[in-house]
Amino acid sequence: MTEQTTPAETTGQRRLREARERAAEREANPASATAIKLPTPGETVHCLVSGTTLHRGGFEGGYVLLRGQQFIVTAEMIEASRDRFGRHRGVALVHHPELQKLAHKGRVLYAPGPTPEGFEPWEYGDPAWADARERARLDAHAQRTDAERRAALAEVHRRYGPAQPMNSFTKYISAADREAEADRKARLAAARAGQPFLGSSSEGGGDA
Structure with a gap:
């Protein structure tokens, strides 16, 4: 009589079995979740x-x-x-x-x-940050003396961080990204x- 051997469990099969076992345990014992x-x-x-x-x-x-x-x-x-x-x-x-x-x-x-x-009220890199930083930078350059301008620009850098680099290439924006950006602007306008x-x-x- 030929003895039948059980095929070795693959890594994917083992992970699936373990996930099912964990799910069954959570259902049987909700307090463990x-x-x-x-x-x-x-x-x-x-x-x-x-x-x-x-x-x-x-x-x-x-x-x-x-x-x-x-x-x-x-x-x-x-x-x-x-x-x-x-x-x-x-x-x-x-x-x-x-x-x-x-x-x-x-x-x-x-x-x-x-x-x-x-x-x-802003996060580094977002449009509100860019607007606030640019206004502060222009105000700094409008100071009357070199010393005042240097101090004001140092404060701009301390508060807002460095300016983001300008990219020389054209970034592709998908339709989904354009829709998300339009949705974001609508939300901000409503707010x-x-x-x-x-x-x-x-x-x-x-x-x-």
Whole structure:
């Protein structure tokens, strides 16, 4: 009688088996899954990325926030932060920056607590930074004496950092990137006007 041998398990098969075993363990023992610390209704949170849409729940749409803008979390906001698969995103993950990065393409949108004193309303390299740096640079060059100009330019470099290099080549921008940029500008315009942004997120629910 010929003895049958079991084929060796490949690396891909082993990983798939282990993933299924972990999923089965989580279903059998939910307490073993990583717990998410949700914000408490009434808690103060501030925004880190201008153009972020904060969904308020129900049919009220959402508000587009500016960097540094703070607000009070509500139970409706937490519930509205779920995506179509029921997973928490956005403000619900305020205490989990690493999970925010996973949910929002590497971005951390929210931080707990009031806006810190001296918090800059821009991030290095973004359009708001470029505008602020250029205005400060022009003001520095407008100083009356060489000493004043040198001191003002040093302060520009200290506060805003070095200017970004100019590229000599033409960058290809895809249709998706153009659409995303148009969406970003619409969000910022709504935020500056203090109006709700009623457009839907391409992320499929939750905060954008």
